[in-house]
């Protein structure tokens with residue numbers, strides 16, 4: 377996060393004695409990234425965060441790759457992913473490479489009987505359906521439809537869903553997820569031309585501190601394995617923290633679109649960046665206002681990146697037969713563009729209600745067995761005239 381935040385009680389000076397009113401020591405933890413060079417926070421625990429009792433079991437959760445070298449445009453029917461009670465079991469990785477996983481999930485139950493920590497990746501949970509509360513050791517964040525919840529690697533969390541009808545689009549990133557550098561000044565502040573600002577980014581606001589002892593299971597993801605650790609102290613034992621490394625939310629509905637007289641390229645929709653892919657938000661907006669503008673995108677050859685679009689809501693102007701929760705994959709190396717008839721139909725239109733999330737990866741994505749279960753494998757032929 378490009379700004380400083382603090383919550384709870386912290387000492388005046390870092391790395392100095394800090395005690396409770398009863399005279400018990402608090403235990404300091406530096407929670408940092410990229411060695412000591414990246415974002416970090418200092419946490420103060422009521423109990424030492426190192427009290428591992430036992431490692432019960434370890435098991436492999438690597439995605440099962442069906443197509444390693446994919447060159448076929450695919451259409452995945454995301455809402456066909458079955459609803460599953462457990463949060464971790466509900467997560468189905470559909471596209472993967474060494475930099476990121478694209479995951480669909482329809483968890484029915486809250487994640488409350490254990491804790492989860494992903495040490496491989498930063499995670500973005502995009503909330504398509506559902507409301508609730510993300511609980512973390514740095515505080516809680518309520519969420520609703522349209523929220524991107526950014527969870528840096530190593531954050532221990534639980535999720536409290538309000539209902540059983542939840543649909544999530546999840547991106548796991550091996551590289552840290554940042555706000556785009558082009559939106560920031562040299563101090564990290566978001567600039568006036570950025571489509572969102574710090575007021576739209578919501579840090580944890582409610583810190584729950586537990587001093588319980590017992591058996592607390594944290595499922596730790598590392599190297600595509602889940603290791604079930606049993607800790608003797610409650611993982612949410614932080615009495616206070618400050619710094620730059622913490623989870624936050626940003627609503628897609630707070631992304632202010634950048635429009636122009638003629639068609640604007642995808643980078644104007646950019647929302648997040650990593651070293652290996654970008655995330656863009658396509659939101660309701662006025663169309664181009666040149667009298668002869670063609671609002672539909674031109675055909676384009678994304679030679680250097682695989683393009684993943686997750687359709688959230690509204691009419692998607694350049695595609696026929698789009699349903700909520702669908703993913704299209706347009707692999708690098710071959711051109712794609714508006715479906716037959718959609719370019720012509722877009723001329724003279726004043727606005728679009730489309731809502732979608734795009735992930736452009738700089739390395740090719742592999743297709744998993746889970747993806748093929750929900751794939752329309754004829755999609756790559758859908759630009760032919762006769763399939764209008």
Ligand SMILES: [Fe+2]
Pocket residue numbers: 676683706712
């Ligand atoms: Fe495209």
